[in-house]
Amino acid sequence: MNIDLLTVDSARTAVLEKQTTATALVDAFYKKIDAEDAAIGAYLTLCKERAYQQAARVDALADKGDALPPLAGVPIAVKDVFATKDVRTTAGSKILANFISPYDATVVARLEAAGAIILGKTNCDEFAMGSSNENSGFHPVHNPRDHSRVPGGSSGGSAAVVAAGTAVASIGSDTGGSIRQPAAFCGVVGLKPTYGRVSRYGLIAFASSLDHVGPFGKSVKDTALMLQQMAGREPLDSTSADVPVPDYLDQIEQPVRGLRIGVPEEYFGEGLDPEVRSAVEAGIQELAKAGCEIVPISLPYTKYAIPTYYVVATAEASSNLARYDGVRYGARATDGKTLAEMYRRTRDAGFGAEVKRRIMLGTYVLSAGYYDAYYLKAQRVRRLLASDFDQAFTKVDAIVTPTTPTPAFKLGEKMNDPLAMYLADIFTVTANLAGIPGISIPCGKSRAGLPIGMQILGKYFDEPMVLRVGHAVEHAMAG
Amino acid sequence: MVTDKDVSYVADLAHLELTEDERTRMLKDLNSILGYIDRLNELDTTNVEPMAQVASRLDEGGATSGTEGFAYAMRADEPRPSLPHKEALRNAPASDGVFFKVPKVIER
Numbered sequence: 327m328n329i330d331l332l333t334v335d336s337a338r339t340a341v342l343e344k345q346t347t348a349t350a351l352v353d354a355f356y357k358k359i360d361a362e363d364a365a366i367g368a369y370l371t372l373c374k375e376r377a378y379q380q381a382a383r384v385d386a387l388a389d390k391g392d393a394l395p396p397l398a399g400v401p402i403a404v405k406d407v408f409a410t411k412d413v414r415t416t417a418g419s420k421i422l423a424n425f426i427s428p429y430d431a432t433v434v435a436r437l438e439a440a441g442a443i444i445l446g447k448t449n450c451d452e453f454a455m456g457s458s459n460e461n462s463g464f465h466p467v468h469n470p471r472d473h474s475r476v477p478g479g480s481s482g483g484s485a486a487v488v489a490a491g492t493a494v495a496s497i498g499s500d501t502g503g504s505i506r507q508p509a510a511f512c513g514v515v516g517l518k519p520t521y522g523r524v525s526r527y528g529l530i531a532f533a534s535s536l537d538h539v540g541p542f543g544k545s546v547k548d549t550a551l552m553l554q555q556m557a558g559r560e561p562l563d564s565t566s567a568d569v570p571v572p573d574y575l576d577q578i579e580q581p582v583r584g585l586r587i588g589v590p591e592e593y594f595g596e597g598l599d600p601e602v603r604s605a606v607e608a609g610i611q612e613l614a615k616a617g618c619e620i621v622p623i624s625l626p627y628t629k630y631a632i633p634t635y636y637v638v639a640t641a642e643a644s645s646n647l648a649r650y651d652g653v654r655y656g657a658r659a660t661d662g663k664t665l666a667e668m669y670r671r672t673r674d675a676g677f678g679a680e681v682k683r684r685i686m687l688g689t690y691v692l693s694a695g696y697y698d699a700y701y702l703k704a705q706r707v708r709r710l711l712a713s714d715f716d717q718a719f720t721k722v723d724a725i726v727t728p729t730t731p732t733p734a735f736k737l738g739e740k741m742n743d744p745l746a747m748y749l750a751d752i753f754t755v756t757a758n759l760a761g762i763p764g765i766s767i768p769c770g771k772s773r774a775g776l777p778i779g780m781q782i783l784g785k786y787f788d789e790p791m792v793l794r795v796g797h798a799v800e801h802a803m804a805g
Numbered sequence: 806m807v808t809d810k811d812v813s814y815v816a817d818l819a820h821l822e823l824t825e826d827e828r829t830r831m832l833k834d835l836n837s838i839l840g841y842i843d844r845l846n847e848l849d850t851t852n853v854e855p856m857a858q859v860a861s862r863l864d865e866g867g868a869t870s871g872t873e874g875f876a877y878a879m880r881a882d883e884p885r886p887s888l889p890h891k892e893a894l895r896n897a898p899a900s901d902g903v904f905f906k907v908p909k910v911i912e913r
Contacts, residue, residue, distance in 0.1 A: 644819060708855075
């Protein structure tokens with residue numbers, strides 16, 4: 327069996343129809359990881375014991391001829407920001423290098439209950455702060471399509487394993503583009519659902535009002551199958567929404583004829599790489615050919631999204647990361663003589679440069695005298711950015727943009743210029759600020775062979791529309 | 806403009822010490838990023854309510870059904886099972902088996 331070709335659906339079918347066993351699949355994936363992951367660096371921890379136990383459970387069900395759960399035998403990977411019981415959970419940070427989680431994140435538990443097999447935990451930017459995965463406290467990830475380039479971030483490992491075929495699918499978190507941007511750079515599909523659609527319980531918090539949980543897959547359909555098991559109200563996350571979960575495959579293959587597709591001029595302006603522009607325009611042409619009405623729209627506040635994001639996100643981060651003080655868990659510096667000195671030395675030694683930068687910026691914008699000027703101001707502009715989308719969605723069913731201004735950049739290229747790195751998220755942060763769903767799908771390649779991503783944005787809880795348009799473009803581009 | 810003094814003050818608030826090199830770099834980076842953030846002042850937001858979170862917005866906008874009042878986000882304030890003591894201490898950098906241990910807070 328060629329495991330490179332496995333999808334969520336075909337992996338389960340292979341186990342169901344006894345073409346293989348879940349245990350044999352796990353064997354094959356670990357063999358591939360052993361051979362290939364050292365050059366990519368996508369995995370931080372493999373959880374073999376847990377994976378084989380889960381495989382044995384699935385195989386026992388298959389042997390008995392019992393009905394198999396929807397993701398039975400599907401080998402997946404989990405970004406290392408999700409708590410996994412009795413497995414090391416680091417958030418890509420040295421401060422949590424030896425942290426063993428005492429419980430499972432809700433999504434982890436749900437995916438396993440649905441039969442998925444967790445192969446391991448994937449590398450990421452420290453506390454999910456970054457756009458290149460170079461801020462990992464352990465080692466960078468190389469883009470499987472070109473090892474001299476970054477996989478994107480912060481969920482770089484989770485995008486890379488799907489691109490490299492060292493997992494069939496994976497999950498990540500997206501605070502400002504951390505699922506969609508690496509999906510675009512690695513040439514896979516990445517879905518950020520509506521805020522509240524998927525429980526954040528057990529997700530190590532970065533910026534709670536912007537943090538989202540979502541899947542990566544080789545196809546739009548694979549992400550739909552993953553989301554189906556992840557979505558739904560859960561009381562342990564009080565912001566998880568009490569909105570019914572539809573069948574995400576129900577409309578995915580429906581023709582897109584007659585849909586109104588908005589194309590915002592602000593996402594096609596200065597700074598957009600010409601090859602990205604022409605690839606995304608070609609994708610839009612495919613939608614037009616399929617009978618969509620292409621509607622030029624304007625989202626006038628777009629240029630304020632990055633500054634708004636970096637106030638709100640860092641303010642929330644500075645608060646969320648206050649808990650890492652070397653007292654209850656995590657590393658502790660031993661040279662602090664007083665309690666305050668112990669806190670400072672622990673945090674100095676445990677956090678990387680970008681995390682310290684964001685804690686400092688966030689603390690600054692929340693500090694006395696600056697709170698109104700920065701934090702409240704950004705929250706007001708956040709509402710304007712969200713209302714941009716409200717107005718647009720009175721005229722269109724979905725919005726199509728490039729996912730990123732350029733294809734994957736070289737390792738080291740932006741590491742000395744934080745602002746340049748922040749601008750890598752310019753087309754993705756808006757959906758986090760507004761809370762609307764967005765997907766990135768592969769949309770052609772550059773002349774150098776680098777993947778290019780198209781982003782499709784939808785109304786609140788209209789994941790079915792986002793998936794449907796994504797599926798249509800995916801199939802038109804493949805044909 | 807952020808100054809050296811601001812960096813020290815904010816580092817203190819954030820429980821960070823920072824080396825001399827880190828402070829120099831931080832001063833430069835904060836000024837560069839805050840300079841960019843200043844473009845928010847081009848906008849008059851006098852009559853715009855701050856948006857602290859998405860959920861409150863879904864509630865007010867009628868963007869979807871089933872979110873009225875977010876009553877479901879409330880729960881009874883009742884004790885529930887929590888992590889066993891031993892489990893909660895398992896990741897502690899220093900513990901005596903009952904409590905977390907920290908450097909002495911009060912000098913006698």
